[in-house]
Amino acid sequence: MSPLIKNIIRFALFVLIQVFVLDRIHLHQLVTPYLYFLFILWMPFKMNRSWQMVIAFLLGITLDAFHHHPGFHAAACVLIAFIRPYLINLFIPQEGAESNYNEPSVKSMGGYLPYFIFVTVLTIIHHAWLFLLEAWQFGNLWYFFGNTLFSTAISLLLIIITELLFVRKQKFKTNTI
């Protein structure tokens, strides 16, 4: 399957699962898990950063349309799409390794530790920014801290489960470009 079609299907699935399954979960009436931004983390290495941000914006604004919100998810998504390339450069095992594989995964990032640090940092940034924007409406500090902490924990758990359940087959390409 071509990467374009694969990513379009992924986009639709992530949005639908987020809106119709995960958004209906309210743990202790406070915490909702978020998984849809995994789409941004899974985007191909070899993609123009501006395009990454445009696609992240589209993903965010789709979520916002469902929530009837003025762009909180869009803001958080564009932020992590902007930061993502820096983090990849930081954690990728060696020079040029991103041409061996298509997209970030446990295998292409060289083990569990670097990959999950990559995922954790972006999850925290995404959630913190999202809940900061929401909490500002009331000036509700505990909403921000509580939700960021617990939602991050739950989202990370979900991401780990997703990674274990849906192993993405990653073909090793030769590093001679």
Place this chain on the structure above:
Amino acid sequence: MFSKTALEVTGNISSRYNRVQYYFLLDKTNDELLKANERLLNQQKQNFSQPDTGNLLSAGPGINDTLSANRKWLYHAAKVVQQSIIQQNNYVIIHRGSNQQLRNDLGVVDINNGVVGKIVETSENFSAIMSLLHKDSKVSAKLFKYPDVAGTIFWDGKTPNIVELIGIPKSLKVAKGDSVITSGLTATYPAGYMIGQVAEVSPDKSSSNYQIKIKTTVNFYNVQMVYAIDNLEQDEIKALEKKLEKKNH
């Protein structure tokens, strides 16, 4: 413009999903409708016998013509397709819009006469309701026991299904479980619709008022059917207000 189109598109997808989800809630909704019907049946005229015919005369003939221009409130039933709870600004989306006679600023109640919120945006076939659990939601309310004192309902953004009532002076006796109803002072809701019951009363140290926490009648986790209430006099009131503004300037 964007939000209108977005409402139409997402509303469409949500209503498809809701068709499946609603199936599992049919028995619950059925029970609620039965209860609502029972309440309405009990209000019917033939349930009351009036032995004294003079009594009837003194009550006057009344105006019962439902088609005449005397009607003030008009009810529109609608199906909920999507609701949010735990955001800081929550909306309920219903499957009825400007093509079906809805417009902005209509009050919305559920089938058990509990206040849900008010319409803030309409597209052709869908409307977005700003629920009580919203930053900008303010409803004029009073305690059922003291119909003369009106306060304001707002949400502090902390717990779903719990709202706050301010403006009730400490001289009144407020107890847990007291009913709180709409005051009818605004053009949005008729008087007497349930908002909730008092859950917690605490005196506000900095003023002579209480801080009252209220458990809402509507369970916002599961609203399936609502009525939008159109105030047919609203346009006239608004025109009058505009005239007054002109006069004052």
